[in-house]
Amino acid sequence: MGFAFKRWALVGAVSGFGVVFAASAYAGYAWTPAVYIDNTNHTAEGSFVGARTSGNSVEYIGVTINDFAVTYYAQDASGTYRSCGHPGAPGTTERIEVSTISNQSWFRFKWDPNTGYCVAPLDIQNNSFMSSP
Amino acid sequence: MSIVFPNRSSSKAKALILIGTLVGIGGLGYWSGGRVKSATASAPTVANEPTQVGSEKKSQGYVTRDELSALRVEMRAEFREVTQALGALQSATTSAANAAAAKTTGAASEGNAESAPDENQIREYDKSKTVIQGALRTGTWSADDRRAFRASLETLPSSMRDEVISQLLVAINSDRLKPNYKGPPF
Numbered sequence: 467m468g469f470a471f472k473r474w475a476l477v478g479a480v481s482g483f484g485v486v487f488a489a490s491a492y493a494g495y496a497w498t499p500a501v502y503i504d505n506t507n508h509t510a511e512g513s514f515v516g517a518r519t520s521g522n523s524v525e526y527i528g529v530t531i532n533d534f535a536v537t538y539y540a541q542d543a544s545g546t547y548r549s550c551g552h553p554g555a556p557g558t559t560e561r562i563e564v565s566t567i568s569n570q571s572w573f574r575f576k577w578d579p580n581t582g583y584c585v586a587p588l589d590i591q592n593n594s595f596m597s598s599p
Numbered sequence: 600m601s602i603v604f605p606n607r608s609s610s611k612a613k614a615l616i617l618i619g620t621l622v623g624i625g626g627l628g629y630w631s632g633g634r635v636k637s638a639t640a641s642a643p644t645v646a647n648e649p650t651q652v653g654s655e656k657k658s659q660g661y662v663t664r665d666e667l668s669a670l671r672v673e674m675r676a677e678f679r680e681v682t683q684a685l686g687a688l689q690s691a692t693t694s695a696a697n698a699a700a701a702k703t704t705g706a707a708s709e710g711n712a713e714s715a716p717d718e719n720q721i722r723e724y725d726k727s728k729t730v731i732q733g734a735l736r737t738g739t740w741s742a743d744d745r746r747a748f749r750a751s752l753e754t755l756p757s758s759m760r761d762e763v764i765s766q767l768l769v770a771i772n773s774d775r776l777k778p779n780y781k782g783p784p785f
Contacts, residue, residue, distance in 0.1 A: 508772075554757055579769070
């Protein structure tokens with residue numbers, strides 16, 4: 467009994483140290499901004515990592531591009547969904563815009579409530595502290 | 600300094616002074632003619648002598664062979680630069696003209712396509728609006744709605760496509776439609 471207890475205590479201690487050192491291996495500042503929708507100013511913002519690590523299965527944010535449109539969309543934790551699209555087929559500017567967004571991105575889009583079209587400026591930030599965990 | 604002449608012989612004296620002045624000017628011109636000619640009238644002459652001798656003659660209007668060669672090289676370089684600049688300007692002008700022509704042609708063809716949608720496009724346009732209206736009755740934008748709407752979009756001309764996309768987005772952003780799936784609206 468005593469020997470078995472000691473053996474399990476040793477295993478636990480080793481595991482504990484392992485967890486501590488593994489956690490400390492990921493150094494650096496980290497920020498995981500959640501999806502936020504501002505209906506007054508008609509903006510939606512958030513980060514991929516923030517949405518993924520939010521602790522709920524509701525919020526997400528994204529952008530999609532195809533031959534006839536670029537569309538930004540977001541859903542916050544309360545389930546509010548907003549979207550905007552660039553009118554017309556995507557041009558060079560829109561394609562560069564979309565390619566700028568990555569796994570380390572935070573971005574904000576603004577929609578025109580009368581047309582649903584995106585309103586400039588689109589705000590994109592790429593930061594080390596928004597990398598995937 | 601003023602010269603005073605007796606009244607009775609003043610015209611005679613004036614004549615003598617005029618003649619004397621003309622003779623003086625002529626003599627001066629004869630005396631300095633050679634120098635003026637070598638310094639200004641004749642073109643620079645290439646000196647065949649070495650540089651030292653040439654530099655002595657430089658003060659007399661000569662240019663050495665080395666200096667002339669350098670001048671030629673410099674002139675060639677400048678001529679080359681000017682030629683290149685002209686070539687670049689010409690190609691830029693041609694490119695701009697071609698781009699303008701292509702843009703005009705593209706706009707014209709797009710305008711023709713926009714002005715006359717075919718029957719299939721009209722049918723798909725109506726179908727896309729029907730999908731939105733059907734969804735508005737329930738307040739839900741489903742994955743099936745999205746699929747049908749997107750299929751219609753692919754056949755529509757730009758202006759029709761933008762119109763129905765706008766209708767959908769306005770309905771979504773005003774909470775009259777809510778997607779019941781996760782992802783883009785179309």
